[in-house]
Amino acid sequence: MPSVRDLRDRIRSLKNTQQITKAMKQVAAAKIRRAEALQKQSRPYADAIGAMLRDLIANVGSIDHPFMKPGAADAPGGVILMTADKGLAGSFNANLIRMAEIHGRENANLAWYAVGIKARNALRRQRGETLQVWPLAQGDMFANAQALAQRVTDDFTSGRIASLILVSPKLVNMMTQRPELRQILPIVADTDTDEAPKGGAVEFEPSPEFVLGRLLPKYLEFTLYSAMLETNASFYAAQLVAMNNATENAKKLIDQNTIEMNKARQAAITKEILEIVGGAEALAG
Amino acid sequence: MANAIPFQLITPLSVKFDGEAELVIAVGTEGEVGILPSHAPYLTALRPGVLRANVHEAGGATRRLELALSEGFMQALPGKVTILADAALDRDEIDIAQARADLAAAQEEQKAAGGDLYAQRRALVKIDYANARLAVAGV
Secondary structure: OOOHHHHHHHHHHHHHHHHHHHHHHHHHHHHHHHHHHHHHHHHHHHHHHHHHHHHHHHHOOOOOOHHHOOOOOOOOEEEEEEOOOOOOEOEHHHHHHHHHHHHHHHOOOEEEEEEOHHHHHHHHHOOOOEEEEEOOOOOOHHHHHHHHHHHHHHHHHOOOOOOEEEEEEEEOOOOOEEEEEEEEEOOOOOOOOOOOOOOOOOEEEOOHHHHHHHHHHHHHHHHHHHHHHHHHHHHHHHHHHHHHHHHHHHHHHHHHHHHHHHHHHHHHHHHHHHHHHHHHHHHHO | OOOOEEEEEEOOOOEEEEEEEEEEEEEEOOEEEEEOOOOOOEEEEEOOEEEEEEEEOOOOOEEEEEEEEOOEEEEEEOOEEEEEEOOEEOHHHOOHHHHHHHHHHHHHHHHHHOOOHHHHHHHHHHHHHHHHHHHHHOO
16 A cells, blocks of 8 residues: 555646646647637638639630649559647547558558658658658748648649548547548549539630639649648647546546545554554553 | 729738729739729639739728739629739738848749749749739838
8 A cells, every 4th residue: 555655746746747737728728719710711712712613613614634634543642641740639640640541551552741740750650651741830831731732733743643632630629520531633623513603704814724724723722721720720629628638637536546645644543543552551451 | 982892802811801992903914904893704813913902991081002912813703803812911011131032032943944834934923922022012
């Protein structure tokens, strides 16, 4: 049985841990607010570029852009694995990495891109080559997204990769973040037609094909940027939950240990009294 | 009050302007394009350049809006003008030293690009954007 002093030390260390997790929880709560604000600010752009793309596709007779056609047949499939830069967020990164691993087992011949330090580390442990690595939340996120889009565009159009798949988290709500695997290239045209094209009267300068050729790379860039925003927001949401749980667990352990410490102290006192009584009786007898 | 049209300038980071404009002039890939209210439906790609617009202030006065735009798109629909751009900077946001450095770097890049048309275009975009920033900053 541990002594009173051992238990007191243990409780003190638990309290320190609890303070750290509580602080991290508060930081995550503040950061998630900022991440969500950024996401919200990017929504008008998403709506506008989506609408333009639909108008264009409705107006372009035949879509002749490399992004809309399957890539080189024998090239490896490109995969972007997007995770956070840091851990301490429960199974957030592990879930994403597992999904990528499963995809890697099912498909031979893949080439990887890593976004986020955890993704880089995971891919480094695995076989397969990693073409390039970007941090998720260091520096200018939009510039990073642009660089990533540039790289995958170059690789796709020059036939170094045949397609592009993105593994990233989807922020369902604050408590749930689900890893998701979706195809980025070739671009799957959004064919929902509930918004009827506004007739063939739109004038394009210089031509619909030209504007589409300019719009698609921007669309790719923005898709990747918004995935990075979502990854970032999901990470803080996951961290918030993880740190909340850790704080509660620490509290539970502190309570348990406090009871045990009190018991141990009481046992020591009882033992001492018994010894005194025993000694007194021995003298009297 | 002269007639005006709702005008939005949107970047991935924020909605830069949302209000009414009497006139919007942007640099399209084929040259400067001016949009007045009741323009026919129109969609064009924009080169980096200076965006000028006469917009309505809250009080009803007209203000001249001048922004340095990076690559983007302009769409005129009946009753609405939308510009999408990677970045739109007004005068106070422009770092002149940075713009100068970017210009010099982009010019080097253009020289190095040689016959590679793709790289040439990329360098030109950077040069245009740097020039637009310098123009708006009034250098």
